[in-house]
Amino acid sequence: MPKFVSPIGAMVFGSIVEPRENPNSGKVEWNLGFVLSLEDSNSIMENMAAAVAAKRAANPKFPQTDDKLKFPYRPSQRRNEEGEKEMDPDNLLWNFKRNANYQTKTGEIKQNTPPALYDSLGRLVTGTIDRVPSGTTGKVVYDIYVYDMPGAKGVSLQIVGFQIAEMKKIETDLAPIEGGWVPDEIDDIAAALAGDA
Numbered sequence: 001m002p003k004f005v006s007p008i009g010a011m012v013f014g015s016i017v018e019p020r021e022n023p024n025s026g027k028v029e030w031n032l033g034f035v036l037s038l039e040d041s042n043s044i045m046e047n048m049a050a051a052v053a054a055k056r057a058a059n060p061k062f063p064q065t066d067d068k069l070k071f072p073y074r075p076s077q078r079r080n081e082e083g084e085k086e087m088d089p090d091n092l093l094w095n096f097k098r099n100a101n102y103q104t105k106t107g108e109i110k111q112n113t114p115p116a117l118y119d120s121l122g123r124l125v126t127g128t129i130d131r132v133p134s135g136t137t138g139k140v141v142y143d144i145y146v147y148d149m150p151g152a153k154g155v156s157l158q159i160v161g162f163q164i165a166e167m168k169k170i171e172t173d174l175a176p177i178e179g180g181w182v183p184d185e186i187d188d189i190a191a192a193l194a195g196d197a
Contacts, residue, residue, distance in 0.1 A: 003143060003144070011134055013033040014096075029099050031159070032140065034093070035092070035094070036092055041073070044157070051144040054146075062148055068153065069154040071154060075093070096157045097159060115162055118163040137168075138166075140159060141163065143158045145158055
């Protein structure tokens with residue numbers, strides 16, 4: 001069972017239904033760019049600090065200062081009135097990810113389970129939704145991993161699940177076609193999450 005659940009924030013990019021190749025690492029993963037206010041980010045900061053302190057207690061050779069570690073957040077950005085990106089001093093952008101595959105101690109490559117998706121009531125809806133669009137709000141269920149590899153030390157946040165508070169409706173500029181095709185059956189859960197039910 002995961003240890004941590006974030007406050008409600010906004011998904012700004014990512015793929016939490018289907019894994020995609022990370023262009024930086026080449027790994028196939030589920031990922032989530034998630035914006036939280038500075039205040040709402042405090043709980044994640046505290047959880048990371050506790051995990052890093054535990055790692056330092058277990059391994060005295062682990063860097064004793066945070067300036068030598070990589071962390072999974074940065075200042076968020078927003079668009080100004082001219083449409084240009086600028087730093088947003090009130091929010092942080094958090095990066096959660098989960099590798100699609102993992103290697104066992106015997107060297108065997110196994111497929112990871114996808115992040116679980118929950119509706120606002122906490123009901124599991126994994127498999128009933130084909131996409132969670134940017135702009136959707138919710139809570140991230142996550143675990144913390146403190147890594148200690150030669151040349152790379154820091155903290156990563158592994159997405160275990162996502163509870164949807166409000167699903168962003170995808171707008172279209174297409175006018176309906178009168179008498180056109182519509183599906184006979186609509187998945188009630190997916191329709192409800194999309195705000196169509």
